[in-house]
Amino acid sequence: MYDAISANKRKSWLLVIVFVAxxxxxxxxxxxxxxxxxxxxxxxxxxxxxxxxxxxxHGDKIALSQAGxxxxxxxxxxxxxxxxxxxxxxxxxxxxxKIYLLPEQAIxxxxxxxxxxxxxxxxxxxxxxxxxxxxxxxxxAHELAHVYNYDIRFATLVVVxxxxxxxxxxxxxxxxxxxxxxxxxNSRQGGVxxxxxxxxxxxxxxxxxxxxxxxxxxxxxxxxASGALLTRYPEGLARALEKIENDSAxxxxxxxATAHLYLSSPFxxxxxxxxxxxxxxxxxxERVAALRKMA
Numbered sequence: 001m002y003d004a005i006s007a008n009k010r011k012s013w014l015l016v017i018v019f020v021a022x023x024x025x026x027x028x029x030x031x032x033x034x035x036x037x038x039x040x041x042x043x044x045x046x047x048x049x050x051x052x053x054x055x056x057x058h059g060d061k062i063a064l065s066q067a068g069x070x071x072x073x074x075x076x077x078x079x080x081x082x083x084x085x086x087x088x089x090x091x092x093x094x095x096x097x098k099i100y101l102l103p104e105q106a107i108x109x110x111x112x113x114x115x116x117x118x119x120x121x122x123x124x125x126x127x128x129x130x131x132x133x134x135x136x137x138x139x140x141a142h143e144l145a146h147v148y149n150y151d152i153r154f155a156t157l158v159v160v161x162x163x164x165x166x167x168x169x170x171x172x173x174x175x176x177x178x179x180x181x182x183x184x185x186n187s188r189q190g191g192v193x194x195x196x197x198x199x200x201x202x203x204x205x206x207x208x209x210x211x212x213x214x215x216x217x218x219x220x221x222x223x224x225a226s227g228a229l230l231t232r233y234p235e236g237l238a239r240a241l242e243k244i245e246n247d248s249a250x251x252x253x254x255x256x257a258t259a260h261l262y263l264s265s266p267f268x269x270x271x272x273x274x275x276x277x278x279x280x281x282x283x284x285x286e287r288v289a290a291l292r293k294m295a
Contacts, residue, residue, distance in 0.1 A: 022165065022207060056153075060112040060120055063261060067110075068253045069100035069122045081128060081140075085121070088141055092230055094148050097121050105249040107131065107240070110261035111143040112152060119147040126249055131240055138227060138237030139263055145226035151219050155260075158212050165208040216260045217282045224287055228294050238291040245284045 055062075075082040081099060089096045097111070097119035105126040113119030121143045127136060146152070228234035244264045254266040260280040 056114055063112050063258050064100060066258060067102055069102055072099040084137055085140055088144055104251050106251045107244045107247050109139050109143050109263045111146040114152055116147050134233055134236035135240035137231055139240050141227035141230040142223050142237055142263060145223040149226055158215050162208050162212050166205045169205050213280055216280050220281050224291055228291055234291040234294045238288045241284050241288050
């Protein structure tokens with residue numbers, strides 16, 4: 001399990017390094033193309049960071065509100081779930097997050113919050129009703145793993161990178177079509193540079209989104225491994241994931257903007273090889289197989 005956790009951390013940071021390299025390539029190409037981009041690059045970075053900070057500090061409230069989450073304010077309201085969360089937090093040595101119930105019959109859950117002191121986990125009523133004790137414990141441990149692995153903070157870093165890349169690409173395209181280039185575009189070198197720059201500006205945001213989703217999938221594997229380490233029972237989460245895959249209950253209050261937060265994708269579909277690039281979660285069969293190798 002420790003090997004699985006270390007491997008997923010390495011893969012996640014490798015993807016971020018690729019992301020930064022892609023941004024640097026777009027910025028470098030645009031710098032040569034325009035001749036003076038420091039001010040615009042700074043502006044693009046500031047805008048992207050502001051967007052990310054809003055999500056960082058207020059994203060949890062937005063996600064919980066959008067999902068229709070109802071807080072469990074004390075142990076008396078739901079002692080079963082409260083005790084399970086409390087026991088796992090004690091075992092991990094972490095602060096207890098706020099607990100919410102989601103009025104959904106589907107089996108699912110999500111965690112949000114910028115750090116363990118400002119965290120919340122939300123669990124569907126369907127998960128509580130349909131999962132056995134060890135299975136629900138595995139689900140909660142997975143969500144707590146997102147909290148103590150600082151996945152929200154890591155995701156915010158990726159959001160900043162995506163934002164900067166999107167803004168750079170947009171400015172690059174606008175500056176070209178509005179005649180913003182200052183260097184000589186009649187030379188062969190200039191023409192090649194224009195083509196490369198335009199291709200980068202168009203393709204880079206798509207590549208950035210694919211990298212963002214790849215990071216999300218790696219963090220799910222990491223949370224699976226970390227949660228299994230916490231419970232010392234990988235089979236519990238594996239069985240819960242199998243029940244999720246076979247569960248036909250739809251989720252009524254979910255959007256693509258928050259889908260990546262959930263334990264499993266709230267959208268029921270059979271992915272093709274191409275569509276897997278744009279999935280927020282790894283296939284459940286792969287997650288179950290990885291968990292059973294840890295047993």
